[in-house]
Amino acid sequence: MKYVLLVYGQEKGLFALTPQQSAKLDADSLAYDRKLEGQGKLIIAQALQPVKMSKSLRRRKGKRLVTDGPFAETKEQLLGFVMIEAADLDEALEIAEGIPLAELGTVEVRAIYDIPGS
Known part of the structure; x- marks a missing residue:
């Protein structure tokens, strides 16, 4: 079964890391991705750009509404995702x-919904 692991955390915490801490986190993350890939579990893993570079889109009554970033009141931001195959x-x-x-934030584990007839 396929799962998406949504990685949430506070961007300000990532921005507060020293260059050495940031480099270690990147290296550890890539090493873990390679480990999962070697086990045949990894489908894709991606980090995301900061929320200030994102847009949110809604369509209401046929009209498109685009706003900056995610909801302002969110305390944690979606930092990245990992899609895996797990039993x-x-x-x-x-x-x-x-x-x-996962040491700095939260990982939401969600099964992929298979649309019937797809």
């Missing part, structure tokens, strides 16, 4: 536990 939720949770950013 079940327990295995997906074990994989999520190994994500280095």
Whole structure:
């Protein structure tokens, strides 16, 4: 079964890291991705640009509304995601536990919904 592991945290915490801490976090994250890839579990893993570079889109009554970033009141931002193949939720949770950013934030584990007939 496929799962997406949504990695949330506070961007200000990442921005506060020293260059050495940031480089270590990047290296640890890439090493973990390579480990999952070697096990045949990784589908894709991506870090995301800061929220100040993002837009949110809504369509209401046929009209497009575009605003800057995510909702202003969010305390944690979506920092990245990892899509994996796991036997079940327990295995997906074990994989999520190994994500280095889990030490700084939260990892939401969500199964992929297979649309019937797709």
